[in-house]
Amino acid sequence: MKKLFYIEDRTENRISYYHLLCFLLLLPFDRFYSTIVLVSFLVHSVIFLNKDSFKKIRSTTFILQSVFLVTMLSAIYAVSFSGGMNIITKQLAILLFPLLLSISSLDIDKYRPRLLEVFAIGCTCTVLYLFGDALHVIWYEKLPVRTLFTHAFVHHNFSLPLDLHATYFSMFLVISVVYFLQQVLIEKSLNKRLFMIGCLLILIAGLVQLSSKSAFIALAIIVNIGIPWFLLKKTAKLRFLFISLSLSVLFATFVLTVDVFRERFFADFKNDLFKGAESEKLDWRIYRWEAAIDLIKRSPVIGNGTGAEIPMLKELYYEKKMYSAYLNSLNVHNQYLSFLINSGIAGLIIYISTLFWGSWLAIKRKDMLLFSFMILISVVSFSEDILDVNKGIFFYAFFFSFFVIRTRKQLT
Numbered sequence: 001m002k003k004l005f006y007i008e009d010r011t012e013n014r015i016s017y018y019h020l021l022c023f024l025l026l027l028p029f030d031r032f033y034s035t036i037v038l039v040s041f042l043v044h045s046v047i048f049l050n051k052d053s054f055k056k057i058r059s060t061t062f063i064l065q066s067v068f069l070v071t072m073l074s075a076i077y078a079v080s081f082s083g084g085m086n087i088i089t090k091q092l093a094i095l096l097f098p099l100l101l102s103i104s105s106l107d108i109d110k111y112r113p114r115l116l117e118v119f120a121i122g123c124t125c126t127v128l129y130l131f132g133d134a135l136h137v138i139w140y141e142k143l144p145v146r147t148l149f150t151h152a153f154v155h156h157n158f159s160l161p162l163d164l165h166a167t168y169f170s171m172f173l174v175i176s177v178v179y180f181l182q183q184v185l186i187e188k189s190l191n192k193r194l195f196m197i198g199c200l201l202i203l204i205a206g207l208v209q210l211s212s213k214s215a216f217i218a219l220a221i222i223v224n225i226g227i228p229w230f231l232l233k234k235t236a237k238l239r240f241l242f243i244s245l246s247l248s249v250l251f252a253t254f255v256l257t258v259d260v261f262r263e264r265f266f267a268d269f270k271n272d273l274f275k276g277a278e279s280e281k282l283d284w285r286i287y288r289w290e291a292a293i294d295l296i297k298r299s300p301v302i303g304n305g306t307g308a309e310i311p312m313l314k315e316l317y318y319e320k321k322m323y324s325a326y327l328n329s330l331n332v333h334n335q336y337l338s339f340l341i342n343s344g345i346a347g348l349i350i351y352i353s354t355l356f357w358g359s360w361l362a363i364k365r366k367d368m369l370l371f372s373f374m375i376l377i378s379v380v381s382f383s384e385d386i387l388d389v390n391k392g393i394f395f396y397a398f399f400f401s402f403f404v405i406r407t408r409k410q411l412t
Contacts, residue, residue: 004118007111012048016106017115019044023398024119028126028162028172031390038093038394045100053103063357064098064401067091067387070350074343075306083307087342090390093397101401109406116369117183120176124199126162127173127206133161148209154260158209167384168391170207170215171376175399177203178222178372185231208251211264213272218379220248222372230368272383285333285383288325291316292332296340303344309388312341331388335381338388361404370403 007017019041026033062069068091078084101108134153138145147153155166162169180196180203187193207215223244228237255261272285295312298304304312310329317326324330332338339348355378362371377386377396386392 004114004121007114010105013104013106015044016041016104017111020106020111020115021118024115025122027119027391027394027398028123028164028169030163031394034390034394038096041100042096045103048105049103056102057099058102060404061098061102063354064404065095066350066354067396068094070339070343070347071306074303074347077302078305079308080305080311083311084305085307087307087388091387091393091397093393094387097397098401098405101405108402112402115402116175116179119172120179120199120203123172123176123206124202126169127202130158130161130206131209134158149258150260154209155211155264158206164391165389166210167212167215167380168389168395170210170212171380171392171395173203173207173210174215174219174222174376175369175372177207177219178226178369181223181227182231182368185227208254208261211261213265213269214380214383215376216265218372218376221375221379224248226368226371226375230366230371287320287322288313288317288330288332289334289337291320291322292334292337292341296337296344299344300340301344302346303340303342306342309338309341309385331385333384335384335386338385358400358404367403373399373403 005021007014009017019037023034023037023041026037068088071088071091075084075088134148135145137143138147138153151157159166159169177200180200184193184196184200187196207219224241227244228240232240255265274286291313294316295304310331313332314326314329317323317330332341335351336348339351343350355374358370359374359378361367362374377400380386384392386396
């Protein structure tokens, strides 16, 4: 454990390492803490800035920043200047993280495993805290333990003590699960493997309780396709696939036997994708996507400008009597449609091209974690506006740069 919190390196690099370590540990909590660490890391980087730092900036840095550059360009014709500036301010992390990690003298490749282990252990402890808080409430209210598997403690209600959206916390947990799975397959120490397996069970329990459909779809793709492809040989692939598919069947059986999970994973999923007969359910995603398409048709090529999404959607929500979506100022809950609304086809092409580039790089490098990140972002983008929410922006900005940027001698 000591090696995770103490490194033998120059003072500048030790400070950089501790900034990244603190950022990862604090990521599941209030955005204030993550923002403070980012600002501090920026100040630290400026203090140690020199002419050689700029030589480390290359085309990779600008590709990682491309989404922010699209936001900036689209702000020129934004319908609301204040709305456009609000989005630009929120997305500053997409500009800063690629730049800061590029110019840093810290050997990212060397310390990446340590930082990921800290992040994964931190997420495990956070899940334990959430279960402890839920059980404390159950004990205090003198409720039966089975209440844990009801709407009161599932999905957003489970992550409520963190004031964190269930899907975004699920994304953190998926990265942690993939890291521990990868380490279990290569770790030789029995004690460490047992520790990691214990953490895996806690993280998976947290994912079930959070019940994010998109996160589970991404995890299923990663486990059943990514891990065998990237990490295993032919014989081991077949054995792993048999085990993973068997566990998937057991999980499906468990979901079907518990009412709240059956509703979350099957009934709600169906309602989000297909129109139901109940007119009062106009806040399902399918209705918001229809409203978004109506809005996209007004300016399909360049969009309506940065920050146009929610104000213009609210007008349509009201017209279509989608009062719940109107009162809660809901976004479209689809990052691809969000780009079409704000930046048009041009913005969407750049976003999809960035995702394809990251996936291609993962395959080229045989990088399981980068591949997992790209799958996770691509899948969750169908159900969430990742780049409209602080935690989604921080997750995208940091981990994309963290997995892509490599030390000069190891660049491919």
